[in-house]
Amino acid sequence: MTDTVKQPMLLLPPSRNLVIRLAGDRLLIDDVPDWLADYTGRPAANIVGKSAESFLEPFLPGLSELVRQTSQQRHNFYGFKASLTDKNGESHQLLLDALLPADNGDQELITILMQEVADKLPAALEKATFFGLVGSSEPMQRVFNKIKMYAASDAAVLITGETGAGKEGVAAAIHQMSNRAARPFVTMNCSAITETLFESELFGHEKGSFTGAMRSHRGRFERANGGTLFLDEIGDLPALSQAKLLRVLETSQIEKVGSETPIKIDVRVIAATNHNLEKSSQSSGFRADLYYRINALQIIVPPLRQRADDIELLIQHFIKNLNRKYNRSVSCLTREAVQLLKQYQWPGNVRELRNLMERLFAENQTDVIGLRSLREWYEERMNAAQYAPGKNYSDVTILPWQQPIRLGMPDHEKSPLPATNGDKKLSEAELRKAYQMADGNITRAAELLGIHKATFYRTLKTLNLEREDLMRQAD
Known part of the structure; x- marks a missing residue:
């Protein structure tokens, strides 16, 4: 070999x-x-x-x-x-x-x-749903508690978390629980707005104020008046735009492009980022005064890999929504498919899981979706490993397999067993270690070693060992 x-x-x-x-x-x-x-x-x-x-x-x-x-x-x-x-x-x-x-x-x-x-969605799903957010895990319960507390305030909120973790959903929940719920909830993705259009998009402009301004335009602040403005990816704002935003937050007034008349606004600002703004503010990458202005209250949304107990609830939630959307009657994913997905690390978080469920609905016409339906997706995830940065990231695996799947997620995993090949003779210690990691299951132990189950049995015989010997030594 x-x-x-x-x-x-x-x-x-x-x-x-x-x-x-x-x-x-x-x-x-x-x-x-x-x-x-x-x-x-x-x-x-x-x-x-x-x-x-x-x-x-x-x-x-x-x-x-x-x-x-x-x-x-x-x-x-x-x-x-x-x-x-x-x-x-x-x-x-x-x-x-x-x-x-x-x-x-x-x-x-x-x-x-x-x-x-599954004959019907469990009652646990309804109990775990909170203003469109789903979770019964301890990390999400902490988020829900903060939403309840912060909804009663008008102070700015900074929501931090990885891409796809559900930051906009948290912002929407705060708005829906607040006394501003009857007023608009307006969103803006700061990374999608160029610096030249920032003022027009956020503050609005008057007709004829610049080439192409054929009519007057209400900006996001004016449209959100009395309600909530959600600024997503605020860490991507250029320095000049940061200064203009800070001025509005300090004065609660805006001036449309092409106008000299200030407009008083009453808007609660909720910002979100997947960057470490505190660190950026210390290195002049983000204005420190703006950071402290938007960080009056803070919510950290946990990544999906830190709340694996919520994955099955989220799957059921998406099945319910997609059945309604596509007029389908999918009942569930098989138990093995769910268990497999719970071992994946979800670098794209809830958004990645939702997209996978959309894909499974498109590719399967059965009412029960099983493990075989995930084959192509697994192969794609395996192939994606070669593109992931490796030096500053820990290994992340789809399964307890000897070859790590590096997906760039800063997490701490158990060290995998060293890879083996068909020519290497396995030692008793290697067999014992794999057997311990597999909780006494030879099929899984063989997978960990990268060999066939039959090879594991042959090696046991060669070493004159019984599985009881491995169990006894593993105790």
Whole structure:
């Protein structure tokens, strides 16, 4: 085999399915997805090798019969409806596919593909929705609390956060909760306005004040009078525009271009940025006096990777909105698809997730969207890794895989295992480390090492080890 490549060889790491081994009259669990193990209240490592009839059948009645029928009749079963009752007594509706092994595969194995079907959106979504924002995580609850407090004030607010994190939604929520809610909420993207048009866009102009001014124009401040003006990406304002904006904030008056008559305004200003304005103000990149003027109150919107518990709620929120938009009846993403998305780091935050959901709606006509629908997107994310800056950013991975996906997000991740190739002999220590990181699951341990599961088993045999030895040494 050639030298280790920089890009991962496997563009879509294999998903884990439920695999049942027929051993005489017994049905043994050969592999189990983590989400299914979680439903039973046991770690996956403690279920593998155990009886399916004892450890899974009580939660998923009919599973054993489906496996036996598939084996005896020697044909695949598709769309078998089943009801799973989890450890908390909650019911989950599943669609099961029971598949025979390939001709060259282990004929004693039956693979069960599972799709969880949501009959209705959970009540948790409604409870977690706050003026169009969605989140039940602690970081978002802090944001919601600040919105409630700041809505009662008229002071300027500075909202900071990464691109796509939802800063405009936070600004809109403050406006909707305030006593200005009945008045206009006007937005302006400061990075999209040239310096020459800044005064006209923000303050307005009189007819004939410059070439092309065929009629009088009301600027954003005048249109927002009595309400709220949201200045997005304020950190991108040129220095001269910053000075003009500061003057208006200090005097609460504007002058239209081509006019000498000041106009009194009553506008609450909310600004947003993905830059560190305090640092920029110290290096003269942003006016310090303007920074202190707009930073009377501050809200930090957390990136999506720091509130992974909200991802499933956001997916459900977007499904609800897109069903209404496109007159569709998509019920859910499968459990494995959701779990996979929760492991991605979302450098584009909520906006990136929303765009992915739009894409999935466009590319799929089924009511349940599964892992296979994400294949092309995964390959794109893998290929994008080569363009990400590496020196000043930590590694970010889509999955716990030995090759990092660098997406430029300043986060702290566990160090991945070193990449291996087919010619390298694995040591007992490397096997043990991978086994520990995989919580006792050999399929995942093999993925971490970049080898096939069969290679892992062969190496165990070569080293005269049993998986019990690894478990005992991992304790």
